Every structure is written in structure tokens, then in C-alpha cells.
Amino acid sequence: MQVKYTVVGFFLALSLALLNNKFAFATSIITDEEAMLACVAEASRTADDNIAIGELKKQCYRKIQHPIKKRMILERNASSNPFAIIPHKPNYMLPVTYFDAEETPYTDVLQGNHFDHLEAKFQVSIKYAIAEDVWNNHFDLYAAFTATSWWQSYNSDISAVFRETNYEPELILAHKTPWSLLGLDIAHTTLAFSHQSNGQAGTLSRSWNRLVAGFTVVDDNVIWNLKAWYRIPEDAKLTADSPRGDDNPNIENYLGYGELGVLWKINDSHNIDVFLRNNLKRDNKGAFQIGWSFPLSKHLRGYVEYFNGYGESLIYYNEHVSRVGIGVKLTDWL
Numbered sequence: 001m002q003v004k005y006t007v008v009g010f011f012l013a014l015s016l017a018l019l020n021n022k023f024a025f026a027t028s029i030i031t032d033e034e035a036m037l038a039c040v041a042e043a044s045r046t047a048d049d050n051i052a053i054g055e056l057k058k059q060c061y062r063k064i065q066h067p068i069k070k071r072m073i074l075e076r077n078a079s080s081n082p083f084a085i086i087p088h089k090p091n092y093m094l095p096v097t098y099f100d101a102e103e104t105p106y107t108d109v110l111q112g113n114h115f116d117h118l119e120a121k122f123q124v125s126i127k128y129a130i131a132e133d134v135w136n137n138h139f140d141l142y143a144a145f146t147a148t149s150w151w152q153s154y155n156s157d158i159s160a161v162f163r164e165t166n167y168e169p170e171l172i173l174a175h176k177t178p179w180s181l182l183g184l185d186i187a188h189t190t191l192a193f194s195h196q197s198n199g200q201a202g203t204l205s206r207s208w209n210r211l212v213a214g215f216t217v218v219d220d221n222v223i224w225n226l227k228a229w230y231r232i233p234e235d236a237k238l239t240a241d242s243p244r245g246d247d248n249p250n251i252e253n254y255l256g257y258g259e260l261g262v263l264w265k266i267n268d269s270h271n272i273d274v275f276l277r278n279n280l281k282r283d284n285k286g287a288f289q290i291g292w293s294f295p296l297s298k299h300l301r302g303y304v305e306y307f308n309g310y311g312e313s314l315i316y317y318n319e320h321v322s323r324v325g326i327g328v329k330l331t332d333w334l
Helices: 002-019 032-044 053-064 067-079 104-110
Strands: 084-087 091-100 118-133 139-151 162-175 179-181 184-197 207-219 222-231 258-265 271-278 286-295 301-310 320-331
Touching: 032 053, 032 067, 053 067, 067 084, 067 118, 067 184, 067 207, 091 301, 118 162, 118 320
Parallel strands: none
Antiparallel strands: 084 118, 091 118, 091 320, 118 139, 139 162, 162 184, 179 184, 184 207, 207 222, 222 258, 258 271, 271 286, 286 301, 301 320
């Protein structure tokens, strides 16, 4: 029971720290009034001295009705505050998840012990604006970092270890000017260099480097995001235990070359997010995830997540995993 109390205490302490603004995240539940204030503040920096506040509000009203522009306005406003951390991907904590997967990758480490099906999962994802309004004011440059952890928090037999943590630093060039492609209005475009690894050594080591292009289309209350990536080649390992070389040479056979994400804003309070991934090969491998987020308070959202497929984590890139979990989101996609 001591382990369980420790786990609950950890999540309560982290939640209270965030709510007390010891870490100033841009909140995920933003009213139109707050977005309007941020937009007017941003517009007033470059507006003519004679323009009326009412005219600025009219211009801003049109902008904040667009979910991507609304997030960009809020991010720019938050980035001017040296005490604020800008969210990148969602930040969430799932204190209770049930997962089903083989223990094959961990056989040598477990030495006869076993994982619990119950474990915690959480993600911390932040970014920093390195440069804004570059190349004729069309681009912003960001550095981002995401860490996703799977924690055997209720398994006292193996000292409640962190089973896996995936680290993903990124360098992102964002094209913020809308454009059209085959009749589709592309609201936001990104090109990123992504390194992802699990920080392990030997047979547990996993890592890869990618160039990732992202395209976002807004269709009323549905936001579509298509990502396509090119894996940067690595040399083959000389031996299976060699620290140099490709840790997972066939990862594209399981994670493919891209994914489709969909965010459905049911209303101002409830969101459904889905992503689909497939290797598009005869030996078909894919993944499906759906999440539902809903308000609990001004700063917290409830979150339910279900995953089924390959590549939930790097250690299981070639193993099928199913998982369902419940917890809270500190920040959402939009």
C-alpha cells in the first residue's frame, strides 16, 4: 500500500504545483474573452496610434473564431512572458491504465518477474520560440521536447520501476501563413527534425531520426492533421550488442511513413481526438488511438484514452499493445 500512497501523492503534488502557478502553463481551457485580450494586446504593438480599440476587436473577433489562429495568438502572447512554458503536444497524467502486451523485450531484465497490467502513463511536452516572424514574417522557429513515460507504479515486486520513457526533442519550422493545395485550405504547415529514443542500452535500446512534414486543415469544428516522415538512414550494427548502429532497422514496417490525426471539437467543452497509422504493406501493421477530454475545472480536463496497435512506445514498436486509461489533461491540442 505504501507504493500506492506514494503514486497518488506524486500526482496530487504535481497537480497542485501546476494549479498554484509554480509552473505557468498556457491553460488548455481558454475563453474567447481571454483570447480576445491576447489578440488585442498583440495587435496593438504594431497598430497605428490612431486606430480605435473597437476596430482592433473587430479584427480579432474574426481571428479567434479560427482554432489554429486562436492557438497561435495565445502562444505568441505566452511566449512574451519569461515565466510561461508553452505546451507543444498535450500534457496529461493517466494514473490508472490497463495494458496488454508481451513481455518479450524485457525477458532478460525481469529475470522471472512479471509486469502488472495496471500502470500509470504521463506525458510532458513543451516548446520554446527561438525566432518569430522570420523570412518575410511567414515563419516561426521552435525548439520542442516531449517525454512520455510508462510507470509500473503499483508493482512493488519490481520496486515500481519506470518501464519505459520515450524522449523526443524537435526543431520545428512553422509556416503560419495559410495556403491552398488541390483546393484544400492549409491552415498551418510545419517541417521538423525529430530525434526519438528511449535512453536505454543494449537490447533495450531504441532510437530513430526523422524529417516530419505536417499539414493542418480546419473544417468548421473538425481539425485534420496529416504528418508524413522520412527516416534518416543509419548504419547497420556490426553485432547485436553493439552500441553503434541502427537499433530498430525495420521500424518503418510497423510505424509506416506517416499518420492522420483528427480533432473533433464537439462543443466548447468536449473534444474527441483520433489518430490512425498504417504501414500500407501487404503484411499490414497499424495503430489506432482515440481520446475524449472534458472539463473538470478551469485548469484541468478529464481525459480517457484508448490505444490499439503497434508503436505505442519505442520498446514495443514491433509488438501489439492495447491500452485503456483515465486521468487528467493539463493542456489539450487546442
